[in-house]
Amino acid sequence: MPKLKSLRGLCAPISVLSVLCIFLSFSAAAQTSTYTQDWCKALPRPEYKALQRVLPNETWFEVYKVAPATFAIYEPHQSEETISYLIVGTKQAVLFDTGMGIGDLQKVVRQLTSRPVVVMNSHTHDDHVGDNWQFPFVFGMDTEFTKKNAKGSVEDAQAEIASGEICGDLPAKFDPKTYRTKPWHISIWIHDGFKVNLGGRTVEVIATPGHTPDAVSLIDRENGLLFTGDTYYPAPIWLYRPETDLDAYVASVKKLAALAPSVKLVLGAHNIPVAEPSVLAELVTAIENVRAGKIAAQPQSDGKAIYKAGKISFLMKAAK
Numbered sequence: 001m002p003k004l005k006s007l008r009g010l011c012a013p014i015s016v017l018s019v020l021c022i023f024l025s026f027s028a029a030a031q032t033s034t035y036t037q038d039w040c041k042a043l044p045r046p047e048y049k050a051l052q053r054v055l056p057n058e059t060w061f062e063v064y065k066v067a068p069a070t071f072a073i074y075e076p077h078q079s080e081e082t083i084s085y086l087i088v089g090t091k092q093a094v095l096f097d098t099g100m101g102i103g104d105l106q107k108v109v110r111q112l113t114s115r116p117v118v119v120m121n122s123h124t125h126d127d128h129v130g131d132n133w134q135f136p137f138v139f140g141m142d143t144e145f146t147k148k149n150a151k152g153s154v155e156d157a158q159a160e161i162a163s164g165e166i167c168g169d170l171p172a173k174f175d176p177k178t179y180r181t182k183p184w185h186i187s188i189w190i191h192d193g194f195k196v197n198l199g200g201r202t203v204e205v206i207a208t209p210g211h212t213p214d215a216v217s218l219i220d221r222e223n224g225l226l227f228t229g230d231t232y233y234p235a236p237i238w239l240y241r242p243e244t245d246l247d248a249y250v251a252s253v254k255k256l257a258a259l260a261p262s263v264k265l266v267l268g269a270h271n272i273p274v275a276e277p278s279v280l281a282e283l284v285t286a287i288e289n290v291r292a293g294k295i296a297a298q299p300q301s302d303g304k305a306i307y308k309a310g311k312i313s314f315l316m317k318a319a320k
């Protein structure tokens, strides 16, 4: 779970709190106009114009070739704007996250590669594991958080399609009434340093706990690609949930920043798939400045605040 949803998106139309929601929309908009706009209006994001789109007839997903044999599978019609990645070698492919489970991801993947596909998740929040159930091989981190989430959920999934969360049309075959995160089976437990030889390229797991206990990044060292999941993406990074550990997050972003000299492209899991490696050092500075109390809070609803430090921003519990 990633970006800040519009306050409108958080307010159900039949909610008894709707009057309060309208009030919050206006008051918060005055304070943080950049982040409380209707997320739909930011689409299409201009950064995508420079990327090579493939499978242009897909309607729910937009697919971009972001590096050789490397595809970003973007879901622009849901407010999370989740991005999954297919990393293809000569023998097999890794699917790093499976998105919302709203469109048919397996159908898209099958058009991109005929090789065996293993799923790894950047972490197991619902917006990254939605189509895990479609794939026979899912690798998972050996944490209680992962095991709990692998049982699936209804509530988290239903919240993703609440009023204001969808922009455009849901797929024709999608049934909102029965939508849930389906459970999945974990084939192999993975750990920091775990490598997968895809044939001609290798990806390595870097444990980056913080956003969640099971958060990982993936690095393809030969090609200089670093896939960061929700540890970095170019929107307010969610660090307020009970499963978040800020000390662990700081240690993880330092670990990633140390890799920057060998990284050409940083690929995050929401909004826009490509960033310069310089964002990694900026991320360290940003979170350290926030924790040192140097960044002014922009108050949001429910005791949360956005802390914007340069180009990086975080959605966190407001400091007391």
Ligand SMILES: [Zn+2]
Pocket (backbone or CB within 6 Å): 001, 002, 123, 125, 211, 230
């Ligand atoms: Zn998340």
